[in-house]
Amino acid sequence: MTATSKPGKSRKFFAEMALHRAAKSVAGHLNEKLKKELGRRALPLRKGDTVKIMRGAFRGKEGKISKIERSSGMVYIEKIARKKSNGAEVEIAFDASTLLLIDIDRTDRKRLKRKSEKK
Numbered sequence: 001m002t003a004t005s006k007p008g009k010s011r012k013f014f015a016e017m018a019l020h021r022a023a024k025s026v027a028g029h030l031n032e033k034l035k036k037e038l039g040r041r042a043l044p045l046r047k048g049d050t051v052k053i054m055r056g057a058f059r060g061k062e063g064k065i066s067k068i069e070r071s072s073g074m075v076y077i078e079k080i081a082r083k084k085s086n087g088a089e090v091e092i093a094f095d096a097s098t099l100l101l102i103d104i105d106r107t108d109r110k111r112l113k114r115k116s117e118k119k
Contacts, residue, residue: 014073015071019070022070022071022073023044023070024044025070025073026044026045026068026070026073026075026096027042027043027044027045027096028042028043028045028049028051028096028097028099028100028101029041029042029099029100029101030042030043030100030101031052031100031101031102034101034102034103034104038112043101043104043111045065045068045075045096045099045101046065046068046104046105046108046111047065047066047067047068047105048064048065048105048107049064049065049101049103049104049105050062050063050064050065050101050102050103050104051063051064051065051075051077051099051100051101051102052099052100052102053077053080053094053098053099054098054099054100055098056094056098058080058092058094061077061080062102063077063078063079063080064077064078065077065078066078066091067091069093072093073095073096074093074094074095074096075093075094075095075096075099076091076092076093076094077091077092077094080092
């Protein structure tokens with residue numbers, strides 16, 4: 001992270017972050033079952049993961065991740081949207097820190113291995 005207290009410098013750090021670091025900064029906590037299974041507390045979020053919203057007006061709702069914006073660190077969840085005044089539906093963006101991973105997309109086997117096991 002940054003070693004400055006200036007908000008502008010912190011925003012600039014995240015805006016110019018390399019993509020491989022930005023992907024890891026968009027991470028969510030695991031539920032108890034996944035914690036025991038994977039032996040870790042958090043995991044970077046990916047499209048296709050199932051999450052539960054823990055904060056805000058949509059607290060308690062669950063859904064699959066449809067899109068992740070790494071530059072802003074926001075996550076979009078399928079079927080969770082609001083209506084605009086003209087009747088159009090718009091997906092709502094959630095911060096990764098307000099989400100709890102319930103189930104992960106298991107198609108990528110490398111994602112499930114610990115760094116110590118890869119060597």
